[in-house]
Amino acid sequence: MLDKLGRPWVEKYRPKSVKEMAIPQAKVSRHKVALDEELRMFIKNFFIEIHKVNEENKNIRIYNRTVEEKKQKKELRVPPEKSAILLEGPPGVGKTSIVYALANDLNMEVIETNASETRTRDALESKLKETVKSKGIMDFIVQSKDKLILIDEVDGIYGVTDRGAVPAVLDLIENTQFPIIMCSNEYKRNLQPLYNKVKKIEINPLSKDEILKIVKRILKKEQINNLSPKDLDFIIEKNNGDLRGIINDLQGICQGGLEADNSELLSQLYRDSNEEIFSLIRELFQDARTLEQARRITDKSDVDYNFLYKWVNENLPTFIRKNKELKIAYENLSLADEIFGRIRKNQYWSLLPYFYDLFSGGVVLARKYHPENEGFRRIHFPRFTSTGFFSLTVAERSFVDKVKEKYDISEVEIIQNLLPFLKKLTSDSRKLMKLVSDWFDLDAKEKKLLKN
Amino acid sequence: MSEEIPIWRVKYLPQRLSEICGRTELINRLSKVVKERNFPHLLFIGPEGSGKTTIATLFSQEFLGKYFKSNFQKVYADMPLTSEELKQARSDAYVSTSKIGSLAGKKITTPAFIQVKIKPFIELKALGDVPFKILIVKNFEALGSNQQAFRRLMEIYGKNCRMILITTKVSAIIDPIISRCQIFLISPPKYEAFKDEILKIIDQEEIEIEENNIKLLYKITKGKLAYAIDLLQLSSISGGMIDSNILYHNLMDSQTNLVRNLLLICLKGDFLKARDLSRKIQSNYKYSSQEVFSLMLKEMFKLPLSRYARTQIINHIADADFRAVDGMDIDIQISNLLAKLCNFAEIL
Numbered sequence: 131m132l133d134k135l136g137r138p139w140v141e142k143y144r145p146k147s148v149k150e151m152a153i154p155q156a157k158v159s160r161h162k163v164a165l166d167e168e169l170r171m172f173i174k175n176f177f178i179e180i181h182k183v184n185e186e187n188k189n190i191r192i193y194n195r196t197v198e199e200k201k202q203k204k205e206l207r208v209p210p211e212k213s214a215i216l217l218e219g220p221p222g223v224g225k226t227s228i229v230y231a232l233a234n235d236l237n238m239e240v241i242e243t244n245a246s247e248t249r250t251r252d253a254l255e256s257k258l259k260e261t262v263k264s265k266g267i268m269d270f271i272v273q274s275k276d277k278l279i280l281i282d283e284v285d286g287i288y289g290v291t292d293r294g295a296v297p298a299v300l301d302l303i304e305n306t307q308f309p310i311i312m313c314s315n316e317y318k319r320n321l322q323p324l325y326n327k328v329k330k331i332e333i334n335p336l337s338k339d340e341i342l343k344i345v346k347r348i349l350k351k352e353q354i355n356n357l358s359p360k361d362l363d364f365i366i367e368k369n370n371g372d373l374r375g376i377i378n379d380l381q382g383i384c385q386g387g388l389e390a391d392n393s394e395l396l397s398q399l400y401r402d403s404n405e406e407i408f409s410l411i412r413e414l415f416q417d418a419r420t421l422e423q424a425r426r427i428t429d430k431s432d433v434d435y436n437f438l439y440k441w442v443n444e445n446l447p448t449f450i451r452k453n454k455e456l457k458i459a460y461e462n463l464s465l466a467d468e469i470f471g472r473i474r475k476n477q478y479w480s481l482l483p484y485f486y487d488l489f490s491g492g493v494v495l496a497r498k499y500h501p502e503n504e505g506f507r508r509i510h511f512p513r514f515t516s517t518g519f520f521s522l523t524v525a526e527r528s529f530v531d532k533v534k535e536k537y538d539i540s541e542v543e544i545i546q547n548l549l550p551f552l553k554k555l556t557s558d559s560r561k562l563m564k565l566v567s568d569w570f571d572l573d574a575k576e577k578k579l580l581k582n
Numbered sequence: 583m584s585e586e587i588p589i590w591r592v593k594y595l596p597q598r599l600s601e602i603c604g605r606t607e608l609i610n611r612l613s614k615v616v617k618e619r620n621f622p623h624l625l626f627i628g629p630e631g632s633g634k635t636t637i638a639t640l641f642s643q644e645f646l647g648k649y650f651k652s653n654f655q656k657v658y659a660d661m662p663l664t665s666e667e668l669k670q671a672r673s674d675a676y677v678s679t680s681k682i683g684s685l686a687g688k689k690i691t692t693p694a695f696i697q698v699k700i701k702p703f704i705e706l707k708a709l710g711d712v713p714f715k716i717l718i719v720k721n722f723e724a725l726g727s728n729q730q731a732f733r734r735l736m737e738i739y740g741k742n743c744r745m746i747l748i749t750t751k752v753s754a755i756i757d758p759i760i761s762r763c764q765i766f767l768i769s770p771p772k773y774e775a776f777k778d779e780i781l782k783i784i785d786q787e788e789i790e791i792e793e794n795n796i797k798l799l800y801k802i803t804k805g806k807l808a809y810a811i812d813l814l815q816l817s818s819i820s821g822g823m824i825d826s827n828i829l830y831h832n833l834m835d836s837q838t839n840l841v842r843n844l845l846l847i848c849l850k851g852d853f854l855k856a857r858d859l860s861r862k863i864q865s866n867y868k869y870s871s872q873e874v875f876s877l878m879l880k881e882m883f884k885l886p887l888s889r890y891a892r893t894q895i896i897n898h899i900a901d902a903d904f905r906a907v908d909g910m911d912i913d914i915q916i917s918n919l920l921a922k923l924c925n926f927a928e929i930l
Contacts, residue, residue: 440911443911443913443914443917447853447854447857453851453853453921453924453925453927453928454925454928456853456921456924456925457921457922457924457925459921460914460917460918460921460922461918461921461922463914463918464902464905464909464914464915464917464918465905467905467909467910467911467914467915468905468908468909468915470909470910471908471909471910472908474910475908522868536592537589537592537595538639538656539635540658540661540720540721541658541661542658542660542661542868545867545868546867546868546869547809550866550867551812551816552589554816554832555589555815555816555819558819559819562588562819565586565588566588566589569587569588569589
């Protein structure tokens, strides 16, 4: 049920104006702000600022004729926090949409670059820099539209393929003649220089009421009225505030034809959820006998593999009991983990298929002996997360600080030597417990550390 | 002291250089240095718990006298930097273009640890009537390749500040550093001195222990006084005479024993139990995977195993450690090792 032009619904119902939008809640350094107002102000202020700067520069240029003079009096620039802004939030809440809608409202033109293009320094420069610095030839004849630069999916800039992109973007921010808006899903360490310079707006997922308003409007326009409220709730619930995901799912259901059994279709769409992982793990360990089967089981699910292999680790010994099989299974799982680490560190994504096969098939097929009737085996959450070297909890941190005041030894020694000793010392006698905690001046939480 | 200190090892911590248990020759040498008011950079080498840091701190205290607080600093080379410190190091790394000098506008590439923890202290001159400051760097071997940066620092800022480097592994320290330091080998106290110290505590705390049990105490703690005092205090809780049974009973649960238990459980072939124990060890003691593996290696040598079995186990540990370098999830890598050991036990 694509529309006549063949566009997906997400594009078809992309808001033309801010008024049509569900505006997500946003925060600037923990203070709530209205996102549309904030962006409007930002654009308005930028043009005021750039106008001022350009006028000043004209004056400076008149005086600066020789090279020496140019060195003495530099041309002014708009400070980076006023020329660029970063929107950070989960996918599908409308970061890109609000930029386009706002540009439409303000009668501006959007110049967009996103992760689908390679963004090396050269590529970025050729695309953006000229538009940024100069005005087109037509500008002398007709007053053209003002422009707005949108750098979408900034977090998709990778160190390897997009070499030099971050400095290029920084350069752009310093020299721009138009306001820049960047969008990103998550914090990326290699973008730290960017984060330092620009103002960041955090965007929260949409609330259910806002989503319902939009969804009902779409359903009305598409003349769909046989979708039960329960199913609608279900779709909204599982997408967790991702409006784009909801609209895509709705389209998926309607394309499948509503005459068919809704529940089956819906269950196909069921993404990340614990119940699914439970059944998936069970299927994987109990039913899969060949590599193809194991592959099919992992392929059909939408569960994040990042997550799935930790589940496999946790539940491996519940299904595989023989030491010989355990060894083979863990050999494969640990190799998968090593490969995954290399993929993450060096972006060797071509290794991903091995990772996939090793942690699913490689683990499961280690099991040679399948009892006829295995009975019910309980599946566990990944309970244990290794925290890495010396990351202390809050209570431990304050405990360590208090001990250090009285007895000057290293933090490692306190945790590895002194704490176990104190635990033992105070376990048997209340009196000593009181003496120790009084002497170190411990509060209830820190005392709990000793008891545990 | 107005307040009774409930922990003996703190209570009997030596307050002066002369109170250090045993090692009289060393102490005499250091006391002479204090009188001479000058010394080169020092390197203290000795096993864990032999009192290197205590001696170094007390020595600095007596050398600096009343100016101790402003001219003394102790840093731990093995502690990872906090995020704020890293941030500061990053911002310090740029020299502003507005500054005058050859460095203006350049980027300094000093390692973050040295930039944040060492430089601010040693760059400034000593305060008060002392010839120089004293900086103690503990676990110096943990600096690894950053040791190179110390070579120049020791020469350039030697006038401001003398360093006392403390380490347990001299093999991990690069030669240029060793050649710049005077070396002090610090061994645990001899039995006689150890006995005197223990007898002193026994007198004051009014507990009873036989002499051959003091010998036993010396043997099981390998002369580590703090550890021995801990054990003594634990044993004294139950009251009465301290005999070898009580001592062994209290010894049971220390961390190395936990690792040994882990190995034993593995060799019995009980994977589930082993995994639970390894998780407990990891979360309680905050070990990095490397530390767990090296502890296992250490404990493995104490077990009565055949030569063949030992080489096989070393092979497995090395393999797991190697994989953990690149791996994402330490738990998987450790579980892998445990599974291998369990299986290996069955073959044996």
